[in-house]
Amino acid sequence: MASKTKAAAAKGGEVLTYNQGTFRNSALVRQQTLAAYLFMLPALFFFVLFVVVPMVMCLVTSFFDYRMGKPLxxxxxxxxxxxxxxxxxLKALQNTFILVIVAVPAVTAFSLWVSSVVYQFSAFKRSFFRCIFYLPVVTGTVAVAVVWKWMFNKYTGLINYVLGATGIIHENISxxxxxxxxxxxxxxxLFTTSIGQPIVLYIAALGNVDPSLIDAAEVDGANNFQVFWQIKWPQIMPTTLYxxxxxxxNTFQCYALIQLLTSGGPNHATDTIMYYIYYQAFKLNDYGYGDAMGVVLAIIIAVLSAIQFKVTGSGATD
Amino acid sequence: METSVKSKKLTPGKVAVDIVLFLLAVFFIFPLYWIITGSFKDRVAVNANPPVWFPTAPTLDNYQRLFDNPALLWLGNTVLMAVAAMALTCLTAAMAGYVLAKKRFPGRALIFSIMICAMALPKQVILIPLLKEMSFLGLHDTLWAVILPTVGWPFGIFLMKQFSETIPGEMIEAARIDGAGEIRTFVSIILPMVTPGLGALAIFTFINSWNDYFLQLIMLNSRNSLTISLGIAKIQAEMSNDYGLIMAGAALAAIPIIAVFLAFQKYFTQGIAMGAVKG
Incomplete structure (x- = not known):
């Protein structure tokens, strides 16, 4: 047992706590294993009860007609x-895909641009801009949504006033x-509330790019553009992927903004899958249908994540 | 952390980038400015056209009306919820992350794989069964219904595993040879070494829990058990054109959490970066 675990340790290149000392008897291994389980127990308890069980329930009930006050x-x-x-x-699915196709590349490209400018600033300025762009995330969806709802208001909103005063529009838009x-x-x-985290990640990743590689490339006469694509881009690829x-x-799960700003209207023009799931489940009390849509959403997200790993991952090794 | 020495010369390109960045900063900070100034405007100023850019005659009327709602109770609920979620998450995640990183036991790889898979799934999808479960447990419409699912989400375990992996095995071994039991090793060796990670996780969980409107919306519904986010949404739904009052509510929801973020932002940004870059 001990030699087996030691071999596994050597393979993993990690230091194990229980086969380094002089005691290698199975009683110690048993005691260590028991301790490990006891340390895992609280986290596992919450994880199983409030994540795994509902996930399984979601899948199972998607095969049932499950409505309020009706037999299963x-x-x-x-x-x-x-x-x-x-x-x-289908309309909600289409809208969700529009959100994803527009927002994901925009968020990624924009946050990369901001980060590649900001990470070269002094620590104070860097920290300042990071905070500014993270602000809408921290402010919270509800506070952000209510202030934008006011700014977008047809009569008292700032946006109509500014666009009207500058002559861009001639009558107020709802x-x-x-x-x-x-x-x-x-x-x-959604864009303003989504770029905070990518910027933090990119600034950290760009800061970790080996400066000697950049220096070497610059000595060899590479311009900024070449340094970026040849040196930095491959090194930050794991971050881009993440x-x-x-x-x-996150974009697929867009719900709160819709619920607070438009309630899916006008005439389902802003329904997303997530909004429609909860419309079916909590307004119409059709839980089985809601869970089935949830399963489809989970599958779509899993497939897209796998594709992104494959495409971006293989691109990095070229 | 500064990379190579950059030339300090100002080129037109650099100036243009700085101007664009400055305008973007204004754009990102403006909604917050509009919330705060709006909360001090009277009914006339709120609806004025052209808009009042700065309230020259500030009024506290909006806040008075806000506190006629149980806004302070909502704020108290929110603080209680976020603190409890934070404390429980930190404790359970630190323990689990440590053993996942530093001990071998049967099922370790399986448990970790399941957690990673769960994290890749949309967590909002499980809210329907979660609601049924909370009703079954008799916890629906209590703060536990929003605290427990937050604690269960495995991101914290993942993050603490990343941090625990940096602990040298020799230190744990030395403690064991000195006769320290498992709990003492954890408290006096492990915890001090993962403090930065714990700080990041604490602030991350606090902010996420505070702002998890969707979970709160599903789980809480009686007037006295609402959080501040739900309270504002309720006020907005009932009095949709009373923007002064709504902005006062938004300010009350946003200012405390922004203050917390600014105070601990160093931990926060480190933690986000650590969780992803090393993951």
Whole structure:
């Protein structure tokens, strides 16, 4: 047992606590194992009870007709079939993809640009800009949403005033009440609340790029553009990948802004999957249908994350 | 951390970048400015056209009306919730992260893989079954219903595992040879060494819990158990054009958490970077 674990340790290159000393008997191993489980227990308790169990329940109930005040009946894949014949779901799916396709590249590219400027500043200025761009995240969705709702207001909103005063528009626009503009407004606000974390990550990653590589490239006559693409970009690739994945996941889950700003309106123009799930589950009390849509959303996110890993990962090794 | 010596010469390109960055900073800070100034405007100033850029005759009327709602109770609930979620998360994650990083035991790899997979899934998807579970446990509409799922989310374990891996195994071994038990080793050797990680996790959990509007919305609904975020949303839904009052509520929700963030932002930014870059 002890030699086996030691071999495993040598393979993993890590130091194990229980086979380094002079005692190598199984009683010590048993005691260490027991201690490890006891240390894991509290975290596992919360994780299993409040993450794993609901995940399993979500999957299981998606195969049932499960509504408030009705008996549970097994319906197989009927919820999934119903979903793809539901025009509102398809509209919500489309809107969600628009959000992701616009917001994820915009957030990633913009935060990379800001970070590559800001990380060269002095520590104080760097910290200042990092805080500024993180501010909308910390402020909280509700506070951000209510102030934007006011600014977008047709009559008392600042945006109509500024655009009117500068002659860009001639009559007030009902930004959040007009199907042509509402989704765009949501994307703008989503953008301001999404770039904080990527900027923090990119600034850290760019700070970790080996300066001697940059110096060497500059001595060899590389310009800024070449230094960026040849030296920095490959080194920050893991961070880019992580940012793409978390931004995709977060954008797919966009709910609070929709609920607070438009309630999915006008006429489902700003429904997202997440909003529609909770509309079905908590307004119409159709839990089974909501859970089935949740499963589909989870699958979409898992597939997209895998694709991003594959595409971006292989791009890095070229 | 500064890289190579950059030339200090100002070029038109650099000036343009600085101007763009400055304008962006103004754009990002403006909503907060509008919340704070709006909260001191009277009804006339709030609805004025052209807008009042700065309230020259500030009024506390909005805050008085805000406190006629149980806004202080909502704020108290929010603080209680965020502190409890933070403390429980830090304790459980520090213990689990330590053994996942530093001990071998059967099932270790499996547990860690499941946690990583769970983190890649959208956590909002499980809110429907979670609500049913909380009702079943009799915790629905109590603060526990928002605290416990926050503690269960495995990000903290992941983060603390990253930090625990930097602890030299020799130190743990030395403590054991000196006769320190598991708990004493953890408290007097491990915890001091992972303090930066714990600081990051604490502030991260506090802010996330404070701002997790969706979870709060699903779990809490009676007037006296609301959080400040839910309270503001409720006021907005009921009095949608009373922007002075709504801004006062937004200020009350935002200012404390921004103050906490600014006070501990060093830990926070370190932690976010550590969790991802090393992950």
């Amino acid at each position: 009946t097994f319906v197989g894949l009927a919820q999934y079939v119903k979903m793809f014949q539901d025009p509102t779901f 930004w959040l009440g007009d199907a042509r503009f509402a989704l765009g407004c949501i994307i703008l606000i 940012i793409l994945v978390i931004t995709t996941i």
